[in-house]
Amino acid sequence: MERIDDIDLRILRILQEDSKKTTKEIAEKLCLTVTPVYERIRRLEKGGLIKKYVALLDKKKINRSVTAICMVSLRYHNEGFIDKFDRQIKELKEVQECYHMAGKVDFFLKIHLQSLDDYHDFVRLKLSRIENVGVLESYFVLKEVMHTTEYYI
Amino acid sequence: MERIDDIDLRILRILQEDSKKTTKEIAEKLCLTVTPVYERIRRLEKGGLIKKYVALLDKKKINRSVTAICMVSLRYHNEGFIDKFDRQIKELKEVQECYHMAGKVDFFLKIHLQSLDDYHDFVRLKLSRIENVGVLESYFVLKEVMHTTEYYI
DNA sequence: GATATAAAAGACATTTTATCTGCTTATGGA
DNA sequence: TCCATAAGCAGATAAAATGTCTTTTATATC
Numbered sequence A, B: 001m002e003r004i005d006d007i008d009l010r011i012l013r014i015l016q017e018d019s020k021k022t023t024k025e026i027a028e029k030l031c032l033t034v035t036p037v038y039e040r041i042r043r044l045e046k047g048g049l050i051k052k053y054v055a056l057l058d059k060k061k062i063n064r065s066v067t068a069i070c071m072v073s074l075r076y077h078n079e080g081f082i083d084k085f086d087r088q089i090k091e092l093k094e095v096q097e098c099y100h101m102a103g104k105v106d107f108f109l110k111i112h113l114q115s116l117d118d119y120h121d122f123v124r125l126k127l128s129r130i131e132n133v134g135v136l137e138s139y140f141v142l143k144e145v146m147h148t149t150e151y152y153i
Numbered sequence C: 001g002a003t004a005t006a007a008a009a010g011a012c013a014t015t016t017t018a019t020c021t022g023c024t025t026a027t028g029g030a
Numbered sequence D: 001t002c003c004a005t006a007a008g009c010a011g012a013t014a015a016a017a018t019g020t021c022t023t024t025t026a027t028a029t030c
Helices: A006-017 A023-030 A034-046 A079-090 A116-129 B006-017 B023-029 B034-046 B079-090 B116-129
Strands: A050-057 A066-074 A095-102 A107-113 A133-147 B050-057 B066-074 B095-102 B107-113 B133-147
Touching: A006 A023, A006 A034, A006 B050, A023 A034, A034 A050, A050 B006, A066 A079, A066 A116, A066 B095, A079 A095, A079 A107, A079 B133, A095 B066, A107 A116, A107 B133, A116 A133, A133 B079, A133 B107, B006 B023, B006 B034, B023 B034, B034 B050, B066 B079, B066 B116, B079 B095, B079 B107, B107 B116, B116 B133
Parallel strands: none
Antiparallel strands: A050 B050, A066 A107, A066 A133, A095 A107, A095 B133, A133 B095, B066 B107, B066 B133, B095 B107
């Protein structure tokens, strides 16, 4: 991928905010015609800079009001165990984010659920049954202060 | 918003995964014509169930390879202070997520940056200068095991 | 500074998609 | 059974995306 210039950046900022904006609307904002804008977007897609386009849903309206953060430490740290944990975590539909961390905690999970009861079940029936899971530390979100999918570029 | 049925759910699953799918493509998957699919999508948008459509960028390709997790505890917990922290955090472009938590830690931040040096500057010049910030605990992501914007519905 | 060359932008035609309208078919009570 | 209502279909129209070709602009070289 060649370098991206200022026009590319402005296009990316717009699309991060609202990907339904038409090429024409974007072109007008940038004082260009549709063709260059169209071609730039295609180039950004082909180059993989734009990964995908998605619809974002309202958590509350689909009944996923509980957000839990869970820090997991494994008992043993052989490479095989870490990969195994990775694979098993990816199977769990409740998990929205999972990071392998540097530090005393090994993994960091963000989980979305309907209720605290569901979290109880999640830990008891799924998470704690994954082999080699050691310490679990759970935190619950009281209020989402901010949450964006955009990067400041 | 009226209840959502199984067809709505199937539409939402598709749009969460790829919002560029055309009404026609979705209609074919669901064995319907474009009109009902079109109207359902409009209804889901109007009802606020679909919040927005966005483009997701590749973190690495835009030079945001470092993800830090930061747990913040405030010194004092009067209501005013909490709101003030909220407002000031929202101003920081590096912060992608911020949650007010239940427990011994007050806030939970996810931050995206170019380098560890930038994190150093972020903490030194921005975070630690916010009034009333007490303990900071930082973690760094070694590997993103999973990260999705989709909800399992 | 003039000129050659390539990259970027524009103009416009064509294809595809979104959107609207009117009509038909299910569905669930009274 | 019949009515009322919601959901779906078919086809027309408007708008957007896409492709092609031309013009402009920037850049490098002489």
